Amino acid sequence: xxxxxxxxxxxxxxxxxxxxxxxxxxxxxxxxxxxxxxxxxxxxxxxxxxxxxxxxxxxxxxxxxxxxxxxxxxxxxxxxxxxxxxxxxxxxxxxxxxxxxxxxxxxxxxxxxxxxxxxxxxxxxxxxxxxxxxxxxxxxxxxxxxxxxxxxxxxxxxxxxxxxxxxxxxxxxxxxxxxxxxxxxxxxxxxxxxxxxxxxxxxxxxxxxxxxxxxxxxxxxxxxxxxxxxxxxxxxxxxxxxxxxxxxxxxxxxxxxxxxxxxxxxxxxxxxxxxxxxxxxxxxxxxxxxxxxxxxxxxxxxxxxxxxxxxxxxxxxx
DNA sequence: AATGCGTGGGA
DNA sequence: TTCCCAAGCAT
Numbered sequence: 001x002x003x004x005x006x007x008x009x010x011x012x013x014x015x016x017x018x019x020x021x022x023x024x025x026x027x028x029x030x031x032x033x034x035x036x037x038x039x040x041x042x043x044x045x046x047x048x049x050x051x052x053x054x055x056x057x058x059x060x061x062x063x064x065x066x067x068x069x070x071x072x073x074x075x076x077x078x079x080x081x082x083x084x085x086x087x088x089x090x091x092x093x094x095x096x097x098x099x100x101x102x103x104x105x106x107x108x109x110x111x112x113x114x115x116x117x118x119x120x121x122x123x124x125x126x127x128x129x130x131x132x133x134x135x136x137x138x139x140x141x142x143x144x145x146x147x148x149x150x151x152x153x154x155x156x157x158x159x160x161x162x163x164x165x166x167x168x169x170x171x172x173x174x175x176x177x178x179x180x181x182x183x184x185x186x187x188x189x190x191x192x193x194x195x196x197x198x199x200x201x202x203x204x205x206x207x208x209x210x211x212x213x214x215x216x217x218x219x220x221x222x223x224x225x226x227x228x229x230x231x232x233x234x235x236x237x238x239x240x241x242x243x244x245x246x247x248x249x250x251x252x253x254x255x256x257x258x259x260x261x262x263x264x265x266x267x268x269x270x271x272x273x274x275x276x277x278x279x280x281x282x283x284x285x286x287x288x289x290x291x292x293x294x295x296x297x298x299x300x301x302x303x304x305x306x307x308x309x310x311x312x313x314x315x316x317x318x
Numbered sequence: 319a320a321t322g323c324g325t326g327g328g329a
Numbered sequence: 330t331t332c333c334c335a336a337g338c339a340t
Contacts, residue, residue, distance in 0.1 A: 064336085065336065065337095066337095067336090068335085068336040068337090069335090069336070069337045069338070070323090070324085070325095070334090070335060070336085070337055070338090071324085071325080071326095071335060071336085072325095072326085072327080072334090072335045072336095073335085073336080074327085075325080075326075075327090075335090076336090107324080107325060107326080108324080108325075109323085109324030109325040109326085109335095110323055110324055110325085110337090110338090111323090111324075112323070112338085112339090113323095113337090113338085116338080116339095143338095143339095144337090144338065144339090145338085146337060146338050146339085147337090147338095148336070148337060148338090149336085149337075149338085152336070164336085166336045166337085167334095167335075167336070167337085168335095168336070169336090185319095185320095186319080186320095214336065217336095218335090218336080223333080223334065223335085224328090224329070224333070224334080225329075252333095252334095253320090253321090254332085254333075254334090255322090255323090255324095255333095255334090257324090257325095260322090260323095261322080261323085262322075262323055262324060262325095263324080265323080265324080266323095266324050266325070269324085304323095
């Protein structure tokens with residue numbers, strides 16, 4: 001992907017045009033016309049988040065990106081602070097048990113992320129001399145690091161010019177450029193082309209642009225009830241200009257919860273997190289009466305290495 | 319490519 | 330109250 005991006009920008013720089021599928025108003029003398037208003041808005045309205053401060057380490061950025069995968073900022077803030085205080089470097093975390101990582105993960109949800117972050121820290125110590133790698137490709141090889149997270153760390157921790165396509169950026173692009181309310185369920189090729197073409201060439205400006213668009217999506221161009229009156233590019237928004245047509249794509253994926261294995265696993269994990277000692281089976285039975293499902297979930301949690309069976313009747317964090 | 323994976327807050 | 334969804338990843 002990074003190689004493709006470099007090629008696209010090289011071609012663009014060579015012929016001096018922003019050839020592509022984007023509306024012509026996107027360009028003002030060959031420059032992204034959305035850049036100035038969005039950067040100005042960001043300057044005035046950005047939240048002061050620990051992982052965005054100049055002194056934030058790459059490790060701090062990386063921890064935040066793991067925690068922010070599907071979890072809102074407000075809930076990440078206290079856990080991120082606790083992690084960075086306890087494990088200021090990848091080596092500090094790698095020296096810890098995975099069980100402690102899961103315990104300090106607390107109720108952020110999707111605790112497999114805690115295991116992957118621990119595994120990533122271990123790999124960083126083993127393969128990168130304990131320093132968070134800066135290249136997209138090296139980051140992408142770490143457990144739990146997909147396209148978004150690799151791009152985000154490379155851009156925000158190391159100032160590289162990589163497109164960052166998270167759910168916020170995708171929604172902003174879809175509305176402004178494509179005139180519809182929501183993007184598809186998976187990232188399409190045209191979205192990458194859009195992001196590549198809008199990305200400023202200067203690395204520092206590119207990183208600022210990416211975080212600013214993300215913030216705009218998080219605070220103004222929200223999924224529900226967007227605050228268009230506060231939007232710096234409302235006048236250029238295709239969705240707004242079209243009269244906010246309602247979403248008419250395929251049904252968006254919702255997640256069942258009541259009675260699911262995920263709920264059962266969550267209950268079991270909550271019990272184990274709350275105990276420093278192995279927990280007797282009766283305490284697990286107390287939170288999930290259905291024996292068949294309980295056993296299935298205990299087995300899947302064991303398979304995931306989120307729990308270990310300590311004795312025939314007791315369970316614990318690994 | 320479709321599905322499974324936690325949790326809690328806001329509309 | 331119910332529903333929606335929040336900086337995704339792995340399989």
